[in-house]
Amino acid sequence: MTTNSTHLLSVEGVTSGYGTTSVLQGVSLSVGRGEVVAVIGRNGVGKTTLMKTLIGLLRHRQGAIRFDGKDISALESHERARLGIGYIPQGREVFSRMTVWENLKVGEMLQQPGEGVDYERVYEFFPILRERANQRAGTFSGGQQQQLAIGRAMVGKPKLMLLDEPSEGIQPNIVKDISRNILKLNRELGVTILLVEQNLDMIMTMAQRCYVMDKGQITHELAKEQLNDRDAMRRILAV
Numbered sequence: 001m002t003t004n005s006t007h008l009l010s011v012e013g014v015t016s017g018y019g020t021t022s023v024l025q026g027v028s029l030s031v032g033r034g035e036v037v038a039v040i041g042r043n044g045v046g047k048t049t050l051m052k053t054l055i056g057l058l059r060h061r062q063g064a065i066r067f068d069g070k071d072i073s074a075l076e077s078h079e080r081a082r083l084g085i086g087y088i089p090q091g092r093e094v095f096s097r098m099t100v101w102e103n104l105k106v107g108e109m110l111q112q113p114g115e116g117v118d119y120e121r122v123y124e125f126f127p128i129l130r131e132r133a134n135q136r137a138g139t140f141s142g143g144q145q146q147q148l149a150i151g152r153a154m155v156g157k158p159k160l161m162l163l164d165e166p167s168e169g170i171q172p173n174i175v176k177d178i179s180r181n182i183l184k185l186n187r188e189l190g191v192t193i194l195l196v197e198q199n200l201d202m203i204m205t206m207a208q209r210c211y212v213m214d215k216g217q218i219t220h221e222l223a224k225e226q227l228n229d230r231d232a233m234r235r236i237l238a239v
Contacts, residue, residue, distance in 0.1 A: 198237055
């Protein structure tokens with residue numbers, strides 16, 4: 001895969017895994033600036049491993065990861081985050097004993113010195129975070145915690161947001177709200193989105209194109225019109 005200046009993220013032949021076990025088997029993909037791209041596939045094919053490798057929680061063994069024109073292969077996760085990669089993990093992982101406001105303040109750790117935080121912008125996207133700023137995050141529903149996790153990532157002003165299963169464990173009506181807000185982030189703030197997802201409606205609503213994973217490899221790339229083939233998508237996502 002050739003590196004293109006329009007690519008915000010380029011992944012080339014990446015192998016990664018846990019201990020001596022390789023899960024990713026030479027993964028290559030790219031995400032253009034301003035794109036919304038999905039990674040789909042059955043359970044256990046390596047999607048979460050890919051996201052953890054991109055943010056640096058897992059170190060890859062072979063290949064290269066380039067972000068915004070820079071090789072970030074040797075960088076730690078916090079260094080990648082400071083360059084502008086926001087990460088919302090599967091299960092959200094908010095700090096349950098801390099208040100909503102304290103969770104949002106954690107996002108300031110990724111700011112460059114002297115940069116301000118536009119909390120009003122965060123509250124415009126997620127008003128509940130203002131309304132319940134002093135409530136412990138652990139008392140929130142799954143959908144509310146997802147809003148908090150995205151809001152916390154927004155504080156760091158990411159160029160790229162990695163979302164791992166953002167619809168997991170969330171009521172369908174809240175999933176629609178979260179989808180709208182993620183697309184709003186993309187369209188109004190120019191945040192590039194790479195998401196791992198199993199929810200067919202969310203994929204079809206949000207993604208401009210899609211990579212299919214199987215057995216730790218990218219097996220297909222689907223254009224927008226192919227995502228509208230609901231039967232084919234169900235076969236791909238079948239467990």
